Amino acid sequence: MTATLAAPHVRPLIMPESADAADAADFVQMVRVRNEVYRELNGYDDESRTPAEMLPLLQSGPYELTLPWIALLEEQIVGRGILNLPLEDGSRVADVTIELLPRVWGHGVGSALYAVLERAAREHGRTVLQTWAYHPTRAPIAPGDAAPWLDSPTGFGRVPQDHSARFAHAHGFALEQVERTSALELTADADARIQALLMPAQRAAAGYRIVRWMPPTPPELIDGYAWLKSRMVTDAPAAGLELDEQVWDAARVADHERPVLAAGRTMLITAAEHIESGELVAFNELVIGRDLTAATFQEDTLVRADHRGHRLGMLLKCAGLLAWRRLAPDSPRVITYNAEENRPMLQINEAIGFAPIAYLGAWKKTLIR
Helix, strand or coil: CCCCCCCCEEEECCCCCCCCCCCCHHHHHHHHHHHHHHHHHHCCCCCCCCHHHHHHHCCCCCCEEEEEEEEEECCEEEEEEEEEEECCCCCCEEEEEEEECHHHCCCCHHHHHHHHHHHHHHHCCCCEEEEEEEECCCCCCCCCCCCCEEECCCCCCEEECCHHHHHHHHCCCEEEEEEEEEEEECCHHHHHHHHHHHHHHHHHCCCEEEEEECCCCCHHHHHHHHHHHHHHHHHCCCCCCCCCCCCCCHHHHHHHHHHHHHCCCEEEEEEEEECCCCCEEEEEEEEECCCCCCCEEEEEEEECHHHCCCCHHHHHHHHHHHHHHHHCCCCCEEEEEEECCCHHHHHHHHHHCCEEEEEEEEEEEECCC
16 A cells, blocks of 8 residues: 655745754755755766855845745655746846655655745746756767657757656746756866867967956956856857846956855856957856865856957866866866857867766746736
């Protein structure tokens, strides 16, 4: 006889002042569950975060409102739901995150969380819901694979029609884009390959110089960095997703760096300065948590459109990685994310040695008022 589980319960997550505050028990347990979700889905522990690292990432700021909930079964936290609301003027968008322990799939927990998130999005006047779901696969996805795949409407990439895809479809979402998660193992062979790639990139970028810094961004670099960050939304491939154009200034840069500094994380920004004009025209970010033996994450990389064709992407990635090896020599690998249609950036990553380890589906739903 199969036991019947109690109905799931969803409640707002109390955000404590600190990870060791008296009211932090639910928050700490939520982080443990979140880490277990990623571990079970991906088969590795690189996505794990400590409660102290997670807390600043879930705190609302002047540019985004973050609303978190937890889902419980039999009084145990088994998942979380997060609604991120960009605060740009006139924004219609809400970013939805639902993460559940795989062992509770099929018990109505995800649907209960989704109902709460959609209702909150409507209450805040949002009509476009977007979510990014992991679709783990350990091998490259090829057209001849004997498995049911869902092709990206961009023509680049596909994801398996797995539980995440079925859940998204069941709740009215459509696939808009596929992102590749890639990893680079940081070995002596990788160092030699990166060094060899750096030299021709330096020759091709003779009119540029490399500038590096760690947060907080120095005042003389803030305007240039802010302008480049603002172009991430407009210049990076977005397929059919709706992304609000963002205005960046010194205050927004400080807010971007706030969770990095508050969590004690280490970030290195490597940028290219156009020597003739003195302008920053490209940048790359690498970041790691307090544990310098954990995985590194390569975050935003952008080359301004009017300065492409000088191998600046290769220059910055290689120069940044070599500098990073001195900064965090015991970090075993670097993980990064790219849209499958962003072939120029993927070609750079592949030449450096990044290999695919998972895929993310970007899903969108437009609400009917």
